[in-house]
Amino acid sequence: MSNIVPKGWEKEIAQRETRVAEALRQAGADAILISGNANLYYITGRVIAGYVLVTAQGEVKHFVRRPVELEGDNVAYIRKPEQIAEMLGSVPGTLALEYDMSYADIMRLQAAFPGAKFVNGSAIMRSVRAVKTPFELDLIRRSGVSHAMSYKSIPHIFSEGMSDVELQVELEHRLRLDGCLGLFRISGQSMELFMGNILAGDNADNPAPYDFAMGGAGMDKSIPIGANGTIIKPGMTIMVDACGNFTGYMTDMSRSYKVGEVGELAERAHRCSVEICHKIAQTARPGVAAKDLVALAEATVAEAGLADYFMGHKQKAGFIGHGVGIEINELPVLSARSKDVLVEGNVIALEPKFVIPGVGAVGIENTYAITATGTECLTNMPEDLQQLM
Amino acid sequence: MSNIVPKGWEKEIAQRETRVAEALRQAGADAILISGNANLYYITGRVIAGYVLVTAQGEVKHFVRRPVELEGDNVAYIRKPEQIAEMLGSVPGTLALEYDMSYADIMRLQAAFPGAKFVNGSAIMRSVRAVKTPFELDLIRRSGVSHAMSYKSIPHIFSEGMSDVELQVELEHRLRLDGCLGLFRISGQSMELFMGNILAGDNADNPAPYDFAMGGAGMDKSIPIGANGTIIKPGMTIMVDACGNFTGYMTDMSRSYKVGEVGELAERAHRCSVEICHKIAQTARPGVAAKDLVALAEATVAEAGLADYFMGHKQKAGFIGHGVGIEINELPVLSARSKDVLVEGNVIALEPKFVIPGVGAVGIENTYAITATGTECLTNMPEDLQQLM
Numbered sequence: 001m002s003n004i005v006p007k008g009w010e011k012e013i014a015q016r017e018t019r020v021a022e023a024l025r026q027a028g029a030d031a032i033l034i035s036g037n038a039n040l041y042y043i044t045g046r047v048i049a050g051y052v053l054v055t056a057q058g059e060v061k062h063f064v065r066r067p068v069e070l071e072g073d074n075v076a077y078i079r080k081p082e083q084i085a086e087m088l089g090s091v092p093g094t095l096a097l098e099y100d101m102s103y104a105d106i107m108r109l110q111a112a113f114p115g116a117k118f119v120n121g122s123a124i125m126r127s128v129r130a131v132k133t134p135f136e137l138d139l140i141r142r143s144g145v146s147h148a149m150s151y152k153s154i155p156h157i158f159s160e161g162m163s164d165v166e167l168q169v170e171l172e173h174r175l176r177l178d179g180c181l182g183l184f185r186i187s188g189q190s191m192e193l194f195m196g197n198i199l200a201g202d203n204a205d206n207p208a209p210y211d212f213a214m215g216g217a218g219m220d221k222s223i224p225i226g227a228n229g230t231i232i233k234p235g236m237t238i239m240v241d242a243c244g245n246f247t248g249y250m251t252d253m254s255r256s257y258k259v260g261e262v263g264e265l266a267e268r269a270h271r272c273s274v275e276i277c278h279k280i281a282q283t284a285r286p287g288v289a290a291k292d293l294v295a296l297a298e299a300t301v302a303e304a305g306l307a308d309y310f311m312g313h314k315q316k317a318g319f320i321g322h323g324v325g326i327e328i329n330e331l332p333v334l335s336a337r338s339k340d341v342l343v344e345g346n347v348i349a350l351e352p353k354f355v356i357p358g359v360g361a362v363g364i365e366n367t368y369a370i371t372a373t374g375t376e377c378l379t380n381m382p383e384d385l386q387q388l389m
Numbered sequence: 390m391s392n393i394v395p396k397g398w399e400k401e402i403a404q405r406e407t408r409v410a411e412a413l414r415q416a417g418a419d420a421i422l423i424s425g426n427a428n429l430y431y432i433t434g435r436v437i438a439g440y441v442l443v444t445a446q447g448e449v450k451h452f453v454r455r456p457v458e459l460e461g462d463n464v465a466y467i468r469k470p471e472q473i474a475e476m477l478g479s480v481p482g483t484l485a486l487e488y489d490m491s492y493a494d495i496m497r498l499q500a501a502f503p504g505a506k507f508v509n510g511s512a513i514m515r516s517v518r519a520v521k522t523p524f525e526l527d528l529i530r531r532s533g534v535s536h537a538m539s540y541k542s543i544p545h546i547f548s549e550g551m552s553d554v555e556l557q558v559e560l561e562h563r564l565r566l567d568g569c570l571g572l573f574r575i576s577g578q579s580m581e582l583f584m585g586n587i588l589a590g591d592n593a594d595n596p597a598p599y600d601f602a603m604g605g606a607g608m609d610k611s612i613p614i615g616a617n618g619t620i621i622k623p624g625m626t627i628m629v630d631a632c633g634n635f636t637g638y639m640t641d642m643s644r645s646y647k648v649g650e651v652g653e654l655a656e657r658a659h660r661c662s663v664e665i666c667h668k669i670a671q672t673a674r675p676g677v678a679a680k681d682l683v684a685l686a687e688a689t690v691a692e693a694g695l696a697d698y699f700m701g702h703k704q705k706a707g708f709i710g711h712g713v714g715i716e717i718n719e720l721p722v723l724s725a726r727s728k729d730v731l732v733e734g735n736v737i738a739l740e741p742k743f744v745i746p747g748v749g750a751v752g753i754e755n756t757y758a759i760t761a762t763g764t765e766c767l768t769n770m771p772e773d774l775q776q777l778m
Contacts, residue, residue, distance in 0.1 A: 037578070047612070049598045049600075067604065067613075068704045103491065103494075181611070182561075183583045183612050190438060206456075210438065223570050
């Protein structure tokens, strides 16, 4: 009797364990000890407080602190990580640990496995998770459907005189009613986001502390990102970029809206963004280098004479797209210096956006799966600069 | 011309810098290099991508990667942390680094300061932040007022036939409309929460992966906490425990509700929780040991014969209260093994709760400031087990 892997996930989890074991062999590691929530969710189908050991031979052991009532041949309850080495009976020669976890935690784990050599398990898990299984793709696809459905409410929840933050709160409400789980998983400790952002007018040009094309000043210096209370008025564009985590696996999607007339430059930049997405969607396939897609985007922007506004104005982002799955910032990275090469099963969010001073942000963001022969768009809804009022 | 510290925060930040310098001297450290968002917010009044160096002599330097456009005599832009030692000209003898930050980041910083001795800066900052300034207290007080105001909507947003998650989404909406910033800052990487939880009926007894008295199964295994879709029905209690981050500094508050009659045991346990809060509010003052307050709570519970249900039923939490401020889990900790002793300026959330099988969770949670002579409750609203329907 085992209940640690959720019902219906058994085959999938077995397949993931095999993938991790394979990655360990490729990295020359004998085992990995997983303790970060995103990786725990990946390798068990649930989040626990504890550790999962996967060996290069594909053996798996769960060392659980909480919750109570989990069972299985490979489930053992522990109070502290020091018990793990003891329970294993032997220490792996080379043990991968998640170097994205805290220094305090990793130092403690290293001390608990005397004599072992340690390698970076975060990098190993990141490379495994960059290639989605059909099961994962289906969860992302389902998020995409709900994500688009929620966005379709935007013209209906908007009313004249609203501020950006009021529109954002109503969209958050809509997303949650439609089943969005709310939590926005981000790898690393530097970025903090709530449910995503709505940027109206010139607030898009307020630089963020993150590597974002557009920031927004936020409502408080403690969370200096996103809506800042701007009243939405004619002549402004509004960029909506909210989290689509409906299934534990998320899509990333942005759509832009306009109020009244916003001028030729904004309209042209928006069309350029859509064009870049379409070009990349037609070009991307297994074997294509991420940086070549960035070059394609930049060439299209240069040809349109829009480089000053591309990926930010006062402050520019260093990428035009990123992998997405359990977390919003997975591999591959679509930046000029990226060494990533696309493979089947990658899921990428592509966000070639522009900030037009005095008007606001324009452009779109879609999430695409890399298929055997090309791409599949997972965030399907109209891409034009939609009239909000 | 300096704009890195927000207007009106200059004196306050200077005072905090002095406190950190003092703590460094006490810890025998020459300087601390801060890079975690919560500590960056504490020491600058804003979140940046970068580092703030504070020396034991009270000198402060800001090394900023993003956002652009920050200025000041002590502001320098960097691309990478390796530039810091170079810009300083000399390496501090003993440098405190936040050991709660990732292993990868801390190893990189250690390599960038060759010859330095390193100590745990997270512990230093945690001890400084445990004692709030009057300025911080005021921000927490303001969160408490809004927090209570939002909770007062609960009977109005509830309607017959609602599920726990529907009530939760409506409360989240209310909180956001009332100015809640949404983001729920938690120290460490293990706990993931959205905006807090509503637990109805027996879902409260579903154990969480966290050290919580009550968990809830959640709507998805990827976020196994909180509401699980339970339809709220007569005979159930409903525990509301949502985040009160309205100012960057939060309050923690829970209230319980009942539908119809819920039985003598639940009513009695609820009254016991209120009694414990009042007893502790009357007992707590500077110099009192946290563990003595826990003993007081446990004695009250034992006398009432409610130990089986106290702080959880299937799974029990290891604490009855915790410090709160920028993050939800600050010092002091109110656990049986805590060595913390209360001082003026501590802000504690006290949550002596019960889980009654077949009924649900009861009890309250308040946030209190420790004053020179006692306590000040910062979450003021009726504490009885309120009738929802």
